[in-house]
Every structure is written in structure tokens, then in C-alpha cells.
Amino acid sequence: MLFNTQGILDTVTPPNAFLSAKFKRSFAYVTVKDRLPVIITQVVDHLARDKDKIIKEYGEDAREEVKTVIGQLSELKNELQTNKPLVELKSRERDGYQWNTFLEDQRKAGHQELRWFGTVWLYAECYMYRRMWQIFELTQSLVQFDYFRKLKRNSLMFSLDGCVAVCDQLIIKLNRQKVPLSEVKEMFGRILKLSLWANKFDMSISLGVSTGPTSDPLDLTSHNQDYLLVDQSELIWDTLTGTPNTNHL
Numbered sequence: 001m002l003f004n005t006q007g008i009l010d011t012v013t014p015p016n017a018f019l020s021a022k023f024k025r026s027f028a029y030v031t032v033k034d035r036l037p038v039i040i041t042q043v044v045d046h047l048a049r050d051k052d053k054i055i056k057e058y059g060e061d062a063r064e065e066v067k068t069v070i071g072q073l074s075e076l077k078n079e080l081q082t083n084k085p086l087v088e089l090k091s092r093e094r095d096g097y098q099w100n101t102f103l104e105d106q107r108k109a110g111h112q113e114l115r116w117f118g119t120v121w122l123y124a125e126c127y128m129y130r131r132m133w134q135i136f137e138l139t140q141s142l143v144q145f146d147y148f149r150k151l152k153r154n155s156l157m158f159s160l161d162g163c164v165a166v167c168d169q170l171i172i173k174l175n176r177q178k179v180p181l182s183e184v185k186e187m188f189g190r191i192l193k194l195s196l197w198a199n200k201f202d203m204s205i206s207l208g209v210s211t212g213p214t215s216d217p218l219d220l221t222s223h224n225q226d227y228l229l230v231d232q233s234e235l236i237w238d239t240l241t242g243t244p245n246t247n248h249l
Contacts, residue, residue, distance in 0.1 A: 007022050007115070007117070007118045008021075008022050008023075008024055008029075008083075008117055008118075009022055009023055009024060010024045010025065011023055011024065011025055012025045012026060013025075013026045013028070018120045018121070019120065019121040019122070020117075020118065020119065020120055020121050020124075021033065021116065021117040021118075021121055021124065022117050022118050028121035029117070031121065031125065032080070032116055032117055032121065032124055032125070033081075033117075036080055036124075036125065036128050037077050037080060037081055039128075040073055040076060040077040040080070040128070040132065041077065042151070043073060043132065043147045043148075044070050044073050044074060044077075046147065046150060046151075047066055047069060047070050047073075047147070048070060050150075051063075051066050054066060054142075054145065058141045058142060058144075058145060059141055061140060061141040062141040062142055065139045065140065065141050065142055066142070068139070069135055069136060069139065069142065072135045073132065073135060076128070076131055076132065076135070079116070080116050080128065083115050083116050083117045083118075084115065084116065085113040085114060085115055086103055086113075086114045086115065086116065086119065086124075086127060088100045088103060088104075089130065089131070089134055090134065090138065091130075091134050091137060091138075092137065092138070093137065095130075096134075099127070099130060102123065106119060106120075106123075132147070155201075159201070162217040165216055165217060165218075166191075166194070166217055166218060169187075169216075169218065170187065170191075173187055174187065181241070185237055185241075188233075188237060188240075189221075189233045189237070190218050190221045191218075192233050192236065193220075193221040193224075193225075193228075193233065194217055194218060194220060194221055197220040197221065197224050198217075198220075200220075
């Protein structure tokens, strides 16, 4: 799929520049070019494949709206892949004003229309999800439909063994009458860092493919320790234990 190359630079992200897909040798570029269209496609495929189940759950009125939504999602994907200008939201929700205000402010600051590959990556990706939600939001029958529910459920089920492993260790280590504060601190640090490294298995990164740690999830904390740019877990611990009774959180 070809896209409008206006403003796209064959370079890495310069120092102090906002992450943006306009820098071709960046993760932002790969995300907008490759990952985001796949996410939209997955939702389209889900709607087409499970149309009868959706109609059964949300009523006969959903039949035509499923077709409409599929068409609008396909249009959104085309806008993204062809690097069209970003358009204002038509949402009935109050946050629509904030989205549109930011869009207008960015236009004025740059003196030009914002495009998918030209704007700040964070805005582009969040904007895509908000545009997807708007498509469902403006329907009559599918307002409450969670189009990521199936992916989220599959991911949860795939992760259950890891969740059980972590809980088992917590029970063994902490379910005792007297637990040394040093052990609580060590486990706290590992759990805190586990919540960070769990982002390695985020569905937006895996593109919906069920993934998760194949061994003890807590091992991630030690294996990835050297990749931490800043580690302020000690300060967090000191804040939580900074009470007159240092034996309790």
C-alpha cells in the first residue's frame, strides 16, 4: 500500500524531537505503517467472522450496523495507510471537544494539516483508537459492544498460568505469622518491576497474538534489570514504609 510521503524523513528520531512516524527509521514509523492497520483489520475480521453471534446478542438491528461499521473501519484503515489529514471527531461525548481542540492547536502551531505520519506518534495511535470507538459510539445497537473483548479474554486465559505462579509465590512467602520486612521489600520490588515488564506482552505490541512468559514471570525482573534506565523502587518503598511503625506498610 502506497502512502503520501509528504514530510516523511529517511532518518532516525533526532534528539529532543517528539516521537513521530515522519522519521522513517523509528519504531513510531513501524507502528503507524505496520501495526495500526493490522489492529483495525483484526476488528474487521472479528466482526465479519462473528457477525451472527453479535446479532444474536445485540439484536436484529445490529445486522445492518455491523456492515456499516465494517465499511467505516475499512475507510479509517485507508485514511491511515494513505497518510490522509486527520479529521475532527464527530463524537457525542465530552472528550470529543478536547481531541478536536488539540488537533486544531497542532494545526495552528505547524501551519499545516496534521497527517497520520506527521503528527506526534502518541496522538496518532490514541487518535486511531478514539476514531474506532467513535464508529461504534454513533451506532444504535453496538454502543456497548467491546470489539476487543475476544482478544482480551484470550490473552487473559493464556496468562492464567503465569498469574497462578506469581500468586503461589506470594502465598508461600507472605502467608506466615512473621515475615521479615526485608523479604516483603524484596518481593515488593519484584512485583513492582513485573508490572513494568508485563508491557512486553501488551496486545498492541503482539497484535492480538496470545503471548506471555513461558517460565516464572518473576524471572523477568532479574533478567531485565540491566535494561532499566531509572529505578526508583527504593524511593517508593521508603515512602510506603515511612511511618512511625516501620514493621507495617
